[in-house]
Amino acid sequence: MESCVHRIEVHYTADPRLKTRTSRIRSLGFPVDDLHLIDVYTIATSTRGFSVQDLSEIGAQLINPVVQKFLMDTPTLLPFDYAIEVGFLPGVTDNVGTTARQTIEDFFSMKFEEGEAVYTSQLFLVRGTLSPDQLHSLADTLANPLVNRVHILTRTEYGDKGMAPVVPVVHLNEMPNAEPVYLDLDDEELIRIGKEGIVDSRTGERRGPLALDLAQLHAIRDYFDEEGRMPTDIELESLAQTWSEHCKHTIFASAMDDDVPRGLYKTFIQDATKKIRKAKGDKDICVSVFTDNSGAIIFDDTYLVTHKVETHNSPSALDPFGGALTGIVGVNRDTIGFGLGAKPCINVYGYCVGDPETHPTLFRGKDASMPILSPRQILDGVVRGVGVGGNCSGIPTPQGWCWFDNHYGGKPLVFAGTVGVLPREIAGRQLAKKKAEPGDLIVVVGGRVGKDGIHGATFSSEALDPASPVTAVQIGDPITQKKLSDVIVKEARDLELYSSITDNGAGGISCSVAEMAKECNGCHVHLDKVPLKYHGMAPWEIWISESQERMTLAVPPAKLDALMALMQSREVEATVIGEFTATGKCVVEWHGMVVMEVGLAFLHDGLPKKHLTTTYTQATHPAPVTPCPDRLDATMRSMLGRKNLCSKEFITIQYDHTVQGGHVLGPVQGRGRVQSDASLTKVVPGSKKGVGLSQGLFPTYSEIDPYLMAGAAIDTAIRGLIAIGVPLDTIAILDNFCWCSSDEPERLGQLKLAAKGCHDFAIAFGTPFISGKDSMYNDFSGFDAENNKVKVSVPPTLLISSIGIHPEVMKSVSLDVKIDGDLVYVIGETAEELGGSEYFAQLGGVGDSVPKLDVATAKARYGRLTEAISHELVASAFPVSHGGLGIALAKVAIGGQLGMDITIPTTMRPDYYLFAESLGRFVVTVAPDRKREFERTCGADALLLGRVGGKNLRITAGKLLLDIPVAELETAYKAPFRGY
Template sequence: MTLWEIDVLPAAGQNDVAGQTLAADARDLGLDPNLTIAASRGFLLQGELSAEQVAQAAEQLLADSVTESATVAPMGDAVLAQSRTAADGVDLSQLVHVLPKPGVMDPVALSTLQALQDMGLPVEQVSTLRKYWLPAATDPAQLKRLCQKLLFNDSIERVVTGPLNLTKLDAGSDYQFSLQRVPIRELNDEQLLQLSKQGQLYLTLTEMQTIAAHFQGLNREPTDIELETVAQTWSEHCSHKTLAGRIAYTDENGSKQFKNMLKETIFQATVQIRQELGDDDWCVKVFSDNAGVVKFDDDYHVVFKVETHNHPSAIEPYGGSNTGIGGVIRDPMGTGLGAKPFCNTDIFCFAPPNTDPATLPPGVLHPRRVMKGVVSGVRDYGNRMGIPTVNGAVYFDPRYLGNPLVYCGNAGLLPVDKVEKEPLPGDYIVTIGGRTGRDGIHGATFSSAELTSESESISGGSVQIGNAITEKMVLDVMLQARDEELYSAVTDCGAGGFSSAVGEMGEKLGAEVWLDRAPLKYAGLSYTEIWISEAQERMVFAVPPEKLERMQELCAAEGVEASVIGQFVPTGMLRLMYDGQEVGSVAMEFLHDGRPPVVREATYAAPAVRQVELPAMDQAATEQALSAILGSLNVASKHWVIRQYDHEVQAGSAIKPLVGPQSNGPGDAAVVRPRLESQRGVVISCGMNPYYGDLDPYDMAASAIDEAIRNAVAVGANPTRIAILDNFCWGNTDRPETLGTLVRAALACHDVAIAWKTPFISGKDSLNNEFSWVDEAGVKQTLAIPPSLLISAMGQVEDVAQCVTMDLKEAGNPIYLVGATHRELGGSHVLQVLEKSGGQVPKVRLGEAQAIFQAVHAAIRAQSVRACHDLSEGGLAVALAEMAFAGQLGLSVDLQEALGQAGIEATELLFSESNSRFLIEVDVAHEAEFKRLLGSVPCVRLGEVVEGANVTIAAADRTLVDRPWQALFEAWHRPLDWA
């Protein structure tokens, strides 16, 4: 057996793009402004291979013969380049190798191994590697800093400086079975908490006491796998125990006792809406499956889910976001009997990418590195699975430094006769897809804990690495098996691994699991590691015995591994076996109903509203403020992110993220035809504004719902058929004041949903998004994220051809402002660029807003609207600029009439971010019809579209803005123009 190394380098005359990019990143991170670096990718091949066979592999598969060259040699051979010379003559003889740590998922290596074996080559194992050459004179301290901050990630990779001398690839050693019991019954409170923390169980003292009492009653100690099973099931990530707990809430209006806060706010709103809809109820399945389900047409329902993957993305941005999108795709796949995904969404929250590297707390990756890793992780998974990423947003705030937020969503189509599922007694438990490894151990419990400067080293194993190709193969098999009715239930294997998947599927029945039959990536896994691993791309099915053979045939035909790992049995027990021995036995009742209720206090004290006055602003000051807002990170173009995603795959995208003649305008919402034989479309949009939460979380939540719905309405969605999803990301809710803000946001969700009949169909929360470290003075510091509520909306349109986009269409058409503008500058972008605070946060006026949404929808259906744009970040001035440069047309606007109606100053009208407003270009031939349809809704004509190059905004005889749309576009486009 020989270990061969293949180095793949740029061919002669080709730029070393990887090396140049790393040098630029080093400058961006403040590491070395003059760094010269060369890079290559490579492979390690293990097997009885000849030199000719390895050369064949390199030439035919591993290197591009046009742009790359490959060097092949046995490991350690002098033929492999130990130094390189840069284009400027710099001697690069400091060599650095980066490889995955043993046990870390290596998707490229797996695909390479399969391809080489398909070529008939006797390859046993493959590993990828990266090589870097740095200047010979690189200082050791500088080299260490470069490695840690730029070249590798210690949570998943290992680094070797100098020559690489391996004799074989680590495949793990055989596991020697030994049943482990955990003494818990006699532990005192301090010892119980210590066990919870050191074992990465992250359970509370009351929960640990309940477990101890349970096993005292059984007169035995728990095994390690039993304790882990309870911890996974009771984790915040899996059980949402804070939101669904008992909360004593107090604010200025008095006190309220919640027995189940989530059920009494968001759930209750949906229940009430469905009762009021009666026979017209268009919800199918809400809060009872992996994703929400609503009616779409006679043949299919639409499924929608949005998840978070924050903690893993903070530690390993690429792997965390990669498996975040992969995991949420499996949610619709595991809903009912399996939905086919047709589009993805993503929303990210980062610290500013220009953050000074010297200010980073220990254990924190630089925001620029996090941002690049997160975006590429989502990009690679969605693009490789052939699912378009059609909608999203990016938000920036310094408080996301230790805890970036990664929201990923997926929508799918589910046949109307495939909604219900239930495992039956005797059904086999069948897992298909990826093999099980140590990746993802303690992922569910880790996601429920606060991050610290030590999280990377303690919880690095919680990070999973995804393989989109495997998941695509699993999807293909699942859809065939579904249509052949080969299984009675399916779920995804996500947080908690087999523990959660099998435990939830068998909750009302019972299950026996044979852990030694689970296929493994490598030897050496214990029975507990097999049970709780969150290795990706696995689905669990309940397959009747008589249909097992056909299920296995389908899997084999698609090259997907299928294994029987147990059976559903009507015992009410979860029995875990390994090699014929019982290693765990837990009552389903205790597992799912035995957790003691979380009891919390929540308080909210509204901060006093401080009035804020804008300074007097002449034309120069107004134009400067507008350009500054357009160029601020939260408003500026996100084209660097958007253009990395495939929007066209599956051919159903009708309105994409960027719109207009040059696809340069920020679209309000995505529209997708999930069935190409039909014109019926699904509308996907979102709403979020963390800055409002600093002033009033109730108004923040209401504004997020308003924004999500008006974005959907702006492209043509019917406001009476919009479903919404909530994703709460909060700080440490053990603090009453922090939990109080969350309760107040949930109350707003309840009130707005009922008023507008927009039911919540699914949701997810991610708590404890805080980062702590000890500073140089030995003092503990904590950085909490701002209260961050994402609202995702899913609407419908009868005919995508009748949808509208936000770019201006034709000179001579009038421009109307629809909706009322108020003196609401709190949390606004104009105050941020002017470095001021205070003001009234925008409120939602429920009845007025509902009338506006319905009137705008009626006007769009009547085809009197040529362009429609919602007013959000930056207000009216930004919306005017965006519509102009998106359509590459000018605007002539006079605010005088609007000022008379609003009773506010011109700069307030331009920059207020009041809710429920639209800027609409009306077909001049249908202007009278438009005004009739708007009726009594606040509506004022501002001006018209013009052929000229300028956006001109005046108030009577005073010019406020007169700038070329091209200049405004450049201000908006430049900040994140990294491509």
């Protein structure tokens, strides 16, 4: 095919990346003396050759001659001992290669033909003495075997020939068809099909999990018996996608015990929202809840804001960077796919990982094969992935958190969320509403389809084990998506070129098209029209592939030409692949043959109902028995240095949190740069209002009391917003349940209690749920080094995210203490509630006394604080959360770089008073001349603790408990992640 292959190698004359790259490699234990990085472009053409003159012109376009040089088809002259080249595997998206190709096409006014391309790779020239093992493990740290190919040469092997050019072309020549699948099998074999997949007739191998259980397979068999034929593989795969836990949330939808016949979702989440909306009446803030890709609330008379938080746990366990990147750009599409298209305006993140200083030796396979990635590798990868996604897309990331617990060492949790903004109405057309009409054309826009991301939806519905499919990993391309996003939300939407839109996420077009088909009751797809990355994919693969950066539109025929012209001018690929119908069926054709014909009713509602049984055993956990130390200086220092309490600013500063120009209260605040619990962002230019975001998460409380755990998460998510001045009645919340072992009745018992907690606390606060997501099997099943079976489950984890509207951002309040002499108050009562607290963990225990909350009291208190903030009576405010009052005091002092003199009551053990995690509390500071007005507003709830001043944090309770310079507190707070 490619008769003409050229290789251009680009290097810096003085490479600024080398210092950090070299020290990073050395810190991993490789004895590397010297390193050079070379960017390689391999140009493979068949119809047009390039002369030496052409190539030098191409080279000149690919470098900056001030600092870079290039070589054409020539070995390097740089000294080295080993050459490691890392490129992409065939079929993997190569963004840089695509850009280089466009540049060459522009320059020569030519077009590359089908099969011609530019491929990029990176060459690492290493000096040092490494054993072959070391060399290979170094290569492992530079490459991910799921997406990269690696080519290693010693200096001798390299000789004077250099690296041989490699052209990673996918060779798949046959044209596969759909195959019938025989289901008249015994139950044992059916179970295997459900768990391991259909046997591929060409390879004889299983295709990967369908995640269908026996009852579901029976229902499918019965359906096709009625139809009088066997299902095809594409029909079976399609049903598996649509019915997956990931898409249908079967556990949340199923009847549970005798008391929850309608299932957890309807009973506890949806009903809570219904009751709250009804109670709020005219003051209802909800516009769209649960039905669309995101939830939406009112921003002002003209705009809505949307919010959605997703998880991308399983992909991130295998490929942290790729998994997190596709997680964030995927949830961006849930914004673009809301209504007729909202503009993504804020990204949020959350990571639950193992302690990055630990090295669990766990393997996905037997005999020490397929080792899991270390927590440090996972943390580095997911941090970078979300960063690249947001930064490249021009969406600020001001809000996030990171939680460490070794139970996340087998499987991390990666949360990614996006807030969007859209006008409520344009030219009389409500933008939150959409409907595909029969006759509308099905148009897919964005990236092409490849084998990447097959079985993502079914894979994330299973625990992570050796059979986890590697093709489940997707590779993100933020720029392709940015082009897609811009053309939709900034142009096509307001030109009214489509009548409905949705994201291609889990399940690919099989889910997006079938989902939209519900709006008009039918669809007819010509699968052979779908643009592919390479030939040779089977119809079922095309149908369910989760290749990224694609969306599906319903386009009225009269608008098609305009849409296609616009897409072409923005260089976004758009293809008509069929039409929406009203036949009640989902019909798929492949080169003129019908390969799928399933009734929409069966596809969406044929899923057999389940009845789940739960049990719950109240466990007890002994509290630590340590006497209160005489002084708490050392305790405070070690508490501040706990990974869950200290600064993770290294994440924050890698994330652009200022793009779009709406930064008001950011991820770090004050002269001392302390991480905040809430952020505030302007999303509509010229408006006084802003969007506040916060969250609550208490996985350590789950094993003690899941009901109160949910309460703590909801209160904390709300309180973070109250502290910056967002009024309670503007706040909505989102739930993300990340559970484990959801086939065990005890785990389901915890789930039921947590869901009930969500219901009760949300109603008590009057904060509706607008969107939610669950991920039920966050377990790792594998082996330890001795080949023993090991299961590592995450603690039941509930993330509550909050969104609220600040009426006047100029009156918002940051966390840092401001001015010498200001008065320090704690608002809200402290009780001896330390069960599951950071302090008990520091002492090596757990305890049972999880914080309780009287919501009526708290609600009244929050209202009074909102009033005080709106009258500008408060100079700083910070919610008391993980680590308790002591940590909150230290943080606000570090933030303001000012000392404080504090006296606490003597009614409780002082260490307990300082580190109890009682809910409903704030630390605020007030200017002395506002004292009377503040106390009149906040009432007896506000307890005066002392004054801002000096250089030390001093805390007294009858006697001096601690006296530490703020500079030293800051060191303790920032030390753990220095160097990350």
